[in-house]
Amino acid sequence: MRWLSDSTVRHLRRVAEWPDLGETKYRLLEELGHGGMGTVYLAEDTVLGRRVALKVVATAAARPGAAERMWNEARVLARLEHPGIVPVHDAGSLPDGRIFYAMKRVDGRRLDELAPGMPLPERLRAFERICEAVAFAHARGVVHRDLKPENVMVGPFGEVLVMDWGVAKALDGGARAPASDGAPLAATAATAVGAVIGTLAYMAPEQAGGEAGRTGRPADVYALGAILYFLLTGRAPFEGPAAERRARGDARAEPEPPRRLDPKIAPALEAIVLRAMAVEPGDRYATAEDLSAEVARFLDGDRVLAHREGALERARRFFARYRTPVLIVLAYVVLRAVLILYGRR
Amino acid sequence: MSKPIFGLLLGGVLGIFDGLTAYFTPEVRSQLLGIVIGSTFKGLVAGLTIGFFARKVTSLPLGVVFGLAVGLILAGIVAAFPDPNGKHYYLEIMLPGALVGAIVGYATQKYRASEVAA
Numbered sequence: 001m002r003w004l005s006d007s008t009v010r011h012l013r014r015v016a017e018w019p020d021l022g023e024t025k026y027r028l029l030e031e032l033g034h035g036g037m038g039t040v041y042l043a044e045d046t047v048l049g050r051r052v053a054l055k056v057v058a059t060a061a062a063r064p065g066a067a068e069r070m071w072n073e074a075r076v077l078a079r080l081e082h083p084g085i086v087p088v089h090d091a092g093s094l095p096d097g098r099i100f101y102a103m104k105r106v107d108g109r110r111l112d113e114l115a116p117g118m119p120l121p122e123r124l125r126a127f128e129r130i131c132e133a134v135a136f137a138h139a140r141g142v143v144h145r146d147l148k149p150e151n152v153m154v155g156p157f158g159e160v161l162v163m164d165w166g167v168a169k170a171l172d173g174g175a176r177a178p179a180s181d182g183a184p185l186a187a188t189a190a191t192a193v194g195a196v197i198g199t200l201a202y203m204a205p206e207q208a209g210g211e212a213g214r215t216g217r218p219a220d221v222y223a224l225g226a227i228l229y230f231l232l233t234g235r236a237p238f239e240g241p242a243a244e245r246r247a248r249g250d251a252r253a254e255p256e257p258p259r260r261l262d263p264k265i266a267p268a269l270e271a272i273v274l275r276a277m278a279v280e281p282g283d284r285y286a287t288a289e290d291l292s293a294e295v296a297r298f299l300d301g302d303r304v305l306a307h308r309e310g311a312l313e314r315a316r317r318f319f320a321r322y323r324t325p326v327l328i329v330l331a332y333v334v335l336r337a338v339l340i341l342y343g344r345r
Numbered sequence: 346m347s348k349p350i351f352g353l354l355l356g357g358v359l360g361i362f363d364g365l366t367a368y369f370t371p372e373v374r375s376q377l378l379g380i381v382i383g384s385t386f387k388g389l390v391a392g393l394t395i396g397f398f399a400r401k402v403t404s405l406p407l408g409v410v411f412g413l414a415v416g417l418i419l420a421g422i423v424a425a426f427p428d429p430n431g432k433h434y435y436l437e438i439m440l441p442g443a444l445v446g447a448i449v450g451y452a453t454q455k456y457r458a459s460e461v462a463a
Contacts, residue, residue, distance in 0.1 A: 325451050328409075328448050332445065340370060343370045343372070343437065
Protein backbone atom coordinates (compact mmCIF):
# COMPACT_ATOMS: atom_id res chain seq x y z
CA MET A 1 0.00 0.00 0.00
CA ARG A 2 1.42 3.38 -1.03
CA TRP A 3 0.92 6.28 1.36
CA LEU A 4 2.77 8.97 -0.61
CA SER A 5 3.22 9.56 -4.32
CA ASP A 6 6.71 9.57 -5.88
CA SER A 7 6.57 13.31 -6.51
CA THR A 8 5.63 13.97 -2.89
CA VAL A 9 8.49 11.81 -1.70
CA ARG A 10 10.89 13.63 -4.04
CA HIS A 11 9.64 17.00 -2.77
CA LEU A 12 9.99 15.96 0.87
CA ARG A 13 13.47 14.63 0.23
CA ARG A 14 14.47 17.91 -1.44
CA VAL A 15 13.02 20.02 1.36
CA ALA A 16 14.76 17.82 3.93
CA GLU A 17 18.06 18.70 2.24
CA TRP A 18 17.37 22.43 2.49
CA PRO A 19 19.71 24.19 4.90
CA ASP A 20 18.46 25.16 8.34
CA LEU A 21 18.18 28.95 8.40
CA GLY A 22 16.64 28.97 11.88
CA GLU A 23 18.94 31.55 13.45
CA THR A 24 19.15 33.84 10.47
CA LYS A 25 16.71 36.47 9.24
CA TYR A 26 16.03 34.51 6.04
CA ARG A 27 13.20 32.17 5.13
CA LEU A 28 13.73 29.76 2.25
CA LEU A 29 11.13 29.82 -0.50
CA GLU A 30 12.47 27.65 -3.28
CA GLU A 31 15.62 26.31 -4.90
CA LEU A 32 16.79 28.39 -7.87
CA GLY A 33 19.80 26.46 -9.02
CA HIS A 34 22.63 24.17 -8.19
CA GLY A 35 26.29 24.85 -8.97
CA GLY A 36 29.69 23.39 -8.28
CA MET A 37 30.22 25.36 -5.08
CA GLY A 38 26.75 25.20 -3.65
CA THR A 39 23.08 25.85 -4.13
CA VAL A 40 21.23 29.09 -4.75
CA TYR A 41 17.83 29.54 -3.10
CA LEU A 42 15.15 32.14 -3.36
CA ALA A 43 14.71 33.44 0.18
CA GLU A 44 12.88 36.20 1.97
CA ASP A 45 14.66 38.68 4.18
CA THR A 46 12.12 38.72 7.03
CA VAL A 47 13.48 41.98 8.49
CA LEU A 48 13.43 44.08 5.34
CA GLY A 49 10.67 42.11 3.64
CA ARG A 50 12.47 41.63 0.35
CA ARG A 51 13.36 38.63 -1.70
CA VAL A 52 17.00 37.75 -2.15
CA ALA A 53 19.09 35.04 -3.74
CA LEU A 54 20.79 33.03 -1.02
CA LYS A 55 23.87 31.07 -1.96
CA VAL A 56 24.70 28.27 0.47
CA VAL A 57 27.99 26.43 0.15
CA ALA A 58 28.09 22.67 -0.33
CA THR A 59 29.24 20.67 2.67
CA ALA A 60 33.01 20.39 3.13
CA ALA A 61 32.80 16.67 2.43
CA ALA A 62 30.96 17.26 -0.83
CA ARG A 63 33.21 20.04 -2.08
CA PRO A 64 36.56 20.67 -0.35
CA GLY A 65 37.64 24.32 -0.51
CA ALA A 66 34.16 25.52 -1.38
CA ALA A 67 33.79 27.53 1.85
CA GLU A 68 37.01 29.40 1.12
CA ARG A 69 35.85 30.20 -2.38
CA MET A 70 32.48 31.32 -1.11
CA TRP A 71 34.04 33.79 1.32
CA ASN A 72 36.31 34.94 -1.46
CA GLU A 73 33.36 35.50 -3.78
CA ALA A 74 31.35 37.35 -1.11
CA ARG A 75 34.27 39.62 -0.26
CA VAL A 76 35.09 40.31 -3.89
CA LEU A 77 31.47 41.14 -4.67
CA ALA A 78 31.18 43.36 -1.58
CA ARG A 79 34.03 45.48 -2.96
CA LEU A 80 32.68 45.72 -6.48
CA GLU A 81 29.75 48.11 -6.47
CA HIS A 82 28.86 48.40 -10.14
CA PRO A 83 25.59 48.14 -12.10
CA GLY A 84 27.08 45.22 -14.01
CA ILE A 85 28.00 43.21 -10.92
CA VAL A 86 25.39 41.61 -8.67
CA PRO A 87 25.52 43.25 -5.20
CA VAL A 88 25.95 41.28 -1.98
CA HIS A 89 23.69 42.22 0.93
CA ASP A 90 24.89 39.93 3.68
CA ALA A 91 27.10 36.93 4.49
CA GLY A 92 27.43 34.56 7.43
CA SER A 93 27.43 31.00 8.77
CA LEU A 94 24.50 28.66 9.24
CA PRO A 95 23.96 26.62 12.44
CA ASP A 96 25.44 23.59 10.65
CA GLY A 97 28.61 25.57 9.92
CA ARG A 98 27.98 26.10 6.24
CA ILE A 99 28.71 29.49 4.72
CA PHE A 100 26.03 31.53 2.98
CA TYR A 101 25.68 34.92 1.45
CA ALA A 102 22.65 36.86 0.33
CA MET A 103 22.72 38.80 -2.92
CA LYS A 104 20.29 40.68 -5.09
CA ARG A 105 17.81 38.39 -6.76
CA VAL A 106 18.37 38.74 -10.51
CA ASP A 107 15.40 38.19 -12.79
CA GLY A 108 16.80 37.32 -16.13
CA ARG A 109 18.28 34.69 -18.35
CA ARG A 110 21.79 33.49 -18.96
CA LEU A 111 23.55 35.02 -21.93
CA ASP A 112 24.22 31.62 -23.50
CA GLU A 113 20.47 30.92 -23.53
CA LEU A 114 19.45 34.38 -24.69
CA ALA A 115 22.15 35.27 -27.23
CA PRO A 116 21.00 33.07 -30.14
CA GLY A 117 17.73 35.03 -30.34
CA MET A 118 19.29 38.48 -30.04
CA PRO A 119 20.09 40.70 -33.05
CA LEU A 120 23.83 41.31 -33.56
CA PRO A 121 23.89 44.98 -32.40
CA GLU A 122 22.09 43.96 -29.19
CA ARG A 123 24.57 41.14 -28.60
CA LEU A 124 27.45 43.55 -29.12
CA ARG A 125 25.98 46.15 -26.79
CA ALA A 126 25.53 43.47 -24.11
CA PHE A 127 29.16 42.52 -24.69
CA GLU A 128 30.23 46.15 -24.17
CA ARG A 129 28.47 46.14 -20.81
CA ILE A 130 30.25 42.92 -19.80
CA CYS A 131 33.55 44.59 -20.70
CA GLU A 132 32.62 47.63 -18.59
CA ALA A 133 31.92 45.47 -15.52
CA VAL A 134 35.16 43.53 -15.98
CA ALA A 135 37.11 46.75 -16.55
CA PHE A 136 35.67 48.10 -13.30
CA ALA A 137 36.78 44.95 -11.45
CA HIS A 138 40.24 45.23 -13.01
CA ALA A 139 40.47 48.84 -11.87
CA ARG A 140 39.74 47.57 -8.34
CA GLY A 141 42.50 45.00 -8.69
CA VAL A 142 40.25 41.96 -9.17
CA VAL A 143 40.36 39.44 -12.02
CA HIS A 144 37.36 37.17 -12.60
CA ARG A 145 39.15 34.14 -14.13
CA ASP A 146 35.98 32.30 -15.14
CA LEU A 147 34.27 34.57 -17.64
CA LYS A 148 31.91 32.72 -19.97
CA PRO A 149 28.38 33.28 -21.32
CA GLU A 150 26.93 31.01 -18.63
CA ASN A 151 28.22 33.46 -15.99
CA VAL A 152 26.45 36.46 -17.50
CA MET A 153 22.81 37.25 -16.76
CA VAL A 154 20.71 39.50 -18.96
CA GLY A 155 17.79 41.16 -17.22
CA PRO A 156 14.37 41.94 -18.68
CA PHE A 157 15.40 45.56 -19.37
CA GLY A 158 18.66 44.61 -21.06
CA GLU A 159 20.75 45.02 -17.93
CA VAL A 160 23.82 42.81 -17.93
CA LEU A 161 25.27 41.27 -14.77
CA VAL A 162 28.53 39.38 -14.49
CA MET A 163 28.07 36.53 -12.00
CA ASP A 164 30.04 33.81 -10.27
CA TRP A 165 33.10 35.52 -8.84
CA GLY A 166 33.98 32.41 -6.80
CA VAL A 167 37.41 31.97 -8.35
CA ALA A 168 38.18 35.69 -8.68
CA LYS A 169 41.63 36.77 -7.62
CA ALA A 170 42.87 40.00 -6.09
CA LEU A 171 45.96 41.25 -7.87
CA ASP A 172 48.95 42.81 -6.13
CA GLY A 173 48.27 40.80 -2.97
CA GLY A 174 44.83 42.30 -2.70
CA ALA A 175 46.18 45.68 -1.70
CA ARG A 176 43.53 47.47 -3.73
CA ALA A 177 40.69 45.23 -2.69
CA PRO A 178 40.92 44.59 1.02
CA ALA A 179 38.36 42.37 2.65
CA SER A 180 35.84 43.78 5.06
CA ASP A 181 37.87 42.67 8.05
CA GLY A 182 40.92 44.45 6.69
CA ALA A 183 42.60 41.25 5.53
CA PRO A 184 43.62 41.15 1.88
CA LEU A 185 41.76 39.01 -0.60
CA ALA A 186 44.66 36.64 -0.71
CA ALA A 187 44.80 33.81 -3.16
CA THR A 188 42.85 30.92 -1.79
CA ALA A 189 43.72 27.27 -2.16
CA ALA A 190 41.70 27.43 -5.33
CA THR A 191 44.17 29.86 -6.83
CA ALA A 192 47.28 28.04 -5.73
CA VAL A 193 50.20 27.89 -8.12
CA GLY A 194 49.78 25.11 -10.62
CA ALA A 195 46.02 24.75 -10.18
CA VAL A 196 43.87 25.10 -13.32
CA ILE A 197 40.77 27.13 -12.53
CA GLY A 198 37.99 28.20 -14.82
CA THR A 199 36.31 26.76 -17.88
CA LEU A 200 38.63 25.23 -20.47
CA ALA A 201 36.60 26.29 -23.48
CA TYR A 202 36.98 30.00 -22.60
CA MET A 203 40.30 29.92 -20.83
CA ALA A 204 43.48 31.81 -21.75
CA PRO A 205 46.47 29.62 -22.65
CA GLU A 206 48.50 30.76 -19.63
CA GLN A 207 45.53 29.89 -17.38
CA ALA A 208 44.92 26.54 -19.06
CA GLY A 209 48.63 25.78 -18.68
CA GLY A 210 48.33 26.23 -14.93
CA GLU A 211 50.52 29.34 -14.85
CA ALA A 212 48.62 30.92 -11.98
CA GLY A 213 51.28 33.60 -11.56
CA ARG A 214 50.66 34.85 -15.13
CA THR A 215 46.89 34.73 -14.86
CA GLY A 216 46.01 38.38 -14.60
CA ARG A 217 43.95 40.94 -16.51
CA PRO A 218 45.06 39.62 -19.94
CA ALA A 219 43.47 36.24 -19.08
CA ASP A 220 40.14 38.01 -18.56
CA VAL A 221 40.62 39.92 -21.83
CA TYR A 222 41.15 36.55 -23.53
CA ALA A 223 37.96 35.17 -21.95
CA LEU A 224 36.07 38.29 -23.09
CA GLY A 225 37.32 37.60 -26.61
CA ALA A 226 36.06 34.03 -26.21
CA ILE A 227 32.64 35.34 -25.13
CA LEU A 228 32.59 37.57 -28.23
CA TYR A 229 33.50 34.47 -30.27
CA PHE A 230 30.46 32.71 -28.79
CA LEU A 231 28.22 35.72 -29.46
CA LEU A 232 29.26 35.73 -33.13
CA THR A 233 29.34 32.03 -33.87
CA GLY A 234 26.93 30.56 -31.32
CA ARG A 235 29.52 28.14 -30.01
CA ALA A 236 32.46 28.14 -27.61
CA PRO A 237 35.92 28.75 -29.14
CA PHE A 238 37.16 25.33 -28.17
CA GLU A 239 34.91 22.62 -29.45
CA GLY A 240 35.72 19.74 -31.75
CA PRO A 241 39.39 19.34 -32.79
CA ALA A 242 40.56 22.45 -30.91
CA ALA A 243 38.96 21.16 -27.71
CA GLU A 244 40.63 17.79 -28.21
CA ARG A 245 44.02 19.45 -28.61
CA ARG A 246 43.41 21.39 -25.39
CA ALA A 247 42.27 18.28 -23.59
CA ARG A 248 45.54 16.62 -24.66
CA GLY A 249 47.38 19.43 -22.89
CA ASP A 250 48.06 21.81 -25.78
CA ALA A 251 47.07 24.99 -23.94
CA ARG A 252 48.30 27.12 -26.85
CA ALA A 253 45.84 25.58 -29.30
CA GLU A 254 44.11 28.28 -31.33
CA PRO A 255 40.39 28.37 -32.05
CA GLU A 256 38.97 28.09 -35.52
CA PRO A 257 38.61 31.61 -37.00
CA PRO A 258 34.97 32.76 -36.63
CA ARG A 259 34.53 33.49 -40.35
CA ARG A 260 35.38 29.91 -41.18
CA LEU A 261 32.29 28.93 -39.20
CA ASP A 262 30.14 31.74 -40.56
CA PRO A 263 31.45 33.75 -43.54
CA LYS A 264 28.78 36.40 -42.91
CA ILE A 265 30.64 37.60 -39.81
CA ALA A 266 32.26 41.00 -40.48
CA PRO A 267 36.05 40.72 -40.96
CA ALA A 268 36.51 43.57 -38.48
CA LEU A 269 34.68 41.62 -35.76
CA GLU A 270 36.76 38.54 -36.48
CA ALA A 271 39.90 40.66 -36.16
CA ILE A 272 38.72 41.91 -32.75
CA VAL A 273 38.09 38.35 -31.54
CA LEU A 274 41.43 37.06 -32.78
CA ARG A 275 43.34 39.94 -31.23
CA ALA A 276 41.58 39.53 -27.88
CA MET A 277 42.31 35.78 -28.03
CA ALA A 278 45.96 36.09 -29.02
CA VAL A 279 48.09 33.33 -27.50
CA GLU A 280 50.65 35.79 -26.10
CA PRO A 281 49.13 38.06 -23.43
CA GLY A 282 51.14 41.00 -24.78
CA ASP A 283 49.48 40.68 -28.19
CA ARG A 284 45.97 41.09 -26.76
CA TYR A 285 44.13 44.31 -26.02
CA ALA A 286 45.84 45.90 -23.05
CA THR A 287 42.59 46.40 -21.15
CA ALA A 288 38.93 45.39 -21.21
CA GLU A 289 38.15 49.07 -21.99
CA ASP A 290 40.30 48.88 -25.13
CA LEU A 291 38.37 45.80 -26.24
CA SER A 292 35.05 47.50 -25.49
CA ALA A 293 36.18 50.60 -27.39
CA GLU A 294 36.95 48.46 -30.46
CA VAL A 295 33.46 46.97 -30.41
CA ALA A 296 32.02 50.47 -29.95
CA ARG A 297 34.01 51.63 -33.00
CA PHE A 298 32.52 48.78 -35.02
CA LEU A 299 29.00 49.64 -33.87
CA ASP A 300 29.54 53.33 -34.70
CA GLY A 301 30.82 52.50 -38.17
CA ASP A 302 34.35 53.70 -37.34
CA ARG A 303 37.52 51.93 -38.33
CA VAL A 304 38.46 49.02 -36.07
CA LEU A 305 42.13 49.31 -35.09
CA ALA A 306 42.77 45.55 -35.15
CA HIS A 307 41.62 45.25 -38.75
CA ARG A 308 43.44 46.51 -41.85
CA GLU A 309 40.72 47.20 -44.37
CA GLY A 310 40.97 47.49 -48.15
CA ALA A 311 39.76 50.45 -50.22
CA LEU A 312 36.50 48.72 -51.16
CA GLU A 313 35.79 47.76 -47.57
CA ARG A 314 36.56 51.32 -46.43
CA ALA A 315 34.22 52.76 -49.09
CA ARG A 316 31.49 50.32 -48.06
CA ARG A 317 31.88 51.25 -44.39
CA PHE A 318 31.88 54.97 -45.25
CA PHE A 319 28.71 54.57 -47.30
CA ALA A 320 27.03 52.49 -44.58
CA ARG A 321 27.85 55.14 -41.98
CA TYR A 322 26.99 58.22 -44.06
CA ARG A 323 24.29 56.73 -46.27
CA THR A 324 21.83 59.63 -45.94
CA PRO A 325 24.20 62.57 -46.61
CA VAL A 326 26.00 60.66 -49.37
CA LEU A 327 22.68 59.94 -51.09
CA ILE A 328 21.50 63.56 -50.75
CA VAL A 329 24.78 64.97 -52.10
CA LEU A 330 24.75 62.43 -54.95
CA ALA A 331 21.16 63.37 -55.74
CA TYR A 332 22.16 67.05 -55.78
CA VAL A 333 25.12 66.47 -58.10
CA VAL A 334 23.10 64.29 -60.48
CA LEU A 335 20.21 66.76 -60.47
CA ARG A 336 22.53 69.71 -61.16
CA ALA A 337 24.22 67.83 -64.01
CA VAL A 338 20.88 66.89 -65.54
CA LEU A 339 19.57 70.47 -65.24
CA ILE A 340 22.75 71.92 -66.80
CA LEU A 341 22.62 69.45 -69.69
CA TYR A 342 18.88 70.06 -70.07
CA GLY A 343 19.45 73.86 -70.11
CA ARG A 344 22.00 73.58 -72.92
CA ARG A 345 19.63 71.76 -75.29
CA MET B 346 29.35 76.63 -31.88
CA SER B 347 25.57 76.47 -31.58
CA LYS B 348 23.35 74.65 -34.08
CA PRO B 349 21.85 77.88 -35.53
CA ILE B 350 25.34 79.34 -36.10
CA PHE B 351 26.49 76.06 -37.62
CA GLY B 352 23.41 76.02 -39.88
CA LEU B 353 24.02 79.66 -40.84
CA LEU B 354 27.62 79.02 -41.87
CA LEU B 355 26.92 75.74 -43.67
CA GLY B 356 23.88 77.18 -45.43
CA GLY B 357 25.94 80.19 -46.54
CA VAL B 358 28.84 78.10 -47.87
CA LEU B 359 26.55 75.66 -49.71
CA GLY B 360 24.58 78.65 -51.02
CA ILE B 361 27.77 80.07 -52.59
CA PHE B 362 28.54 76.75 -54.30
CA ASP B 363 24.93 76.31 -55.36
CA GLY B 364 24.98 79.80 -56.93
CA LEU B 365 28.31 79.15 -58.67
CA THR B 366 26.81 76.23 -60.57
CA ALA B 367 25.04 78.90 -62.67
CA TYR B 368 28.41 79.32 -64.38
CA PHE B 369 27.69 76.15 -66.34
CA THR B 370 24.52 77.66 -67.81
CA PRO B 371 25.80 80.08 -70.49
CA GLU B 372 22.57 82.08 -70.80
CA VAL B 373 22.75 83.26 -67.13
CA ARG B 374 26.55 83.42 -66.79
CA SER B 375 26.48 87.21 -67.12
CA GLN B 376 24.31 87.43 -64.00
CA LEU B 377 26.56 85.13 -61.95
CA LEU B 378 27.41 87.65 -59.21
CA GLY B 379 23.76 88.45 -58.52
CA ILE B 380 22.88 84.75 -58.52
CA VAL B 381 25.68 83.89 -56.06
CA ILE B 382 24.68 86.75 -53.73
CA GLY B 383 21.01 85.71 -53.86
CA SER B 384 21.84 82.05 -53.37
CA THR B 385 24.15 82.81 -50.45
CA PHE B 386 21.50 84.95 -48.76
CA LYS B 387 18.93 82.18 -49.29
CA GLY B 388 21.39 79.66 -47.81
CA LEU B 389 22.03 81.85 -44.76
CA VAL B 390 18.32 82.27 -44.02
CA ALA B 391 17.59 78.58 -44.61
CA GLY B 392 20.60 77.47 -42.51
CA LEU B 393 19.63 79.70 -39.59
CA THR B 394 15.99 78.51 -39.67
CA ILE B 395 17.00 74.85 -39.93
CA GLY B 396 19.58 75.32 -37.16
CA PHE B 397 16.96 76.72 -34.79
CA PHE B 398 14.68 73.80 -35.66
CA ALA B 399 17.51 71.35 -34.91
CA ARG B 400 18.01 72.96 -31.52
CA LYS B 401 14.34 72.42 -30.66
CA VAL B 402 13.70 69.05 -32.33
CA THR B 403 16.12 66.13 -32.16
CA SER B 404 15.12 63.84 -35.00
CA LEU B 405 17.17 63.01 -38.05
CA PRO B 406 14.24 62.24 -40.39
CA LEU B 407 12.31 65.33 -39.26
CA GLY B 408 15.44 67.46 -39.61
CA VAL B 409 15.98 66.30 -43.19
CA VAL B 410 12.31 66.77 -44.11
CA PHE B 411 12.20 70.22 -42.48
CA GLY B 412 15.40 71.22 -44.32
CA LEU B 413 13.94 69.97 -47.58
CA ALA B 414 10.75 72.00 -47.02
CA VAL B 415 12.53 75.20 -45.97
CA GLY B 416 14.96 74.90 -48.91
CA LEU B 417 12.05 74.34 -51.29
CA ILE B 418 10.03 77.30 -49.99
CA LEU B 419 12.93 79.78 -49.97
CA ALA B 420 14.09 78.61 -53.41
CA GLY B 421 10.49 79.03 -54.60
CA ILE B 422 10.51 82.63 -53.40
CA VAL B 423 13.82 83.30 -55.20
CA ALA B 424 12.57 81.55 -58.35
CA ALA B 425 9.49 83.74 -58.34
CA PHE B 426 11.71 86.64 -59.47
CA PRO B 427 12.17 86.42 -63.25
CA ASP B 428 15.46 87.12 -65.09
CA PRO B 429 15.81 90.33 -67.24
CA ASN B 430 14.18 88.45 -70.13
CA GLY B 431 11.16 87.65 -67.96
CA LYS B 432 12.00 83.96 -67.80
CA HIS B 433 11.50 81.93 -64.58
CA TYR B 434 13.80 79.08 -63.51
CA TYR B 435 11.57 77.26 -61.02
CA LEU B 436 12.91 73.78 -61.70
CA GLU B 437 16.57 74.85 -61.82
CA ILE B 438 16.37 76.74 -58.53
CA MET B 439 13.77 74.89 -56.44
CA LEU B 440 14.91 71.27 -56.80
CA PRO B 441 18.61 71.83 -55.97
CA GLY B 442 17.61 74.37 -53.30
CA ALA B 443 15.47 71.76 -51.59
CA LEU B 444 18.35 69.26 -51.60
CA VAL B 445 20.74 71.85 -50.16
CA GLY B 446 18.18 72.40 -47.39
CA ALA B 447 18.08 68.63 -46.78
CA ILE B 448 21.89 68.52 -46.48
CA VAL B 449 21.82 71.37 -43.93
CA GLY B 450 18.95 69.61 -42.10
CA TYR B 451 20.97 66.40 -41.86
CA ALA B 452 24.16 68.17 -40.79
CA THR B 453 22.50 70.29 -38.08
CA GLN B 454 20.87 67.20 -36.58
CA LYS B 455 24.15 65.31 -36.52
CA TYR B 456 26.17 68.26 -35.27
CA ARG B 457 26.89 68.14 -31.56
CA ALA B 458 26.63 71.73 -30.36
CA SER B 459 29.35 72.77 -27.91
CA GLU B 460 27.32 75.56 -26.37
CA VAL B 461 26.89 75.41 -22.60
CA ALA B 462 23.54 76.32 -21.10
CA ALA B 463 23.83 79.40 -18.91
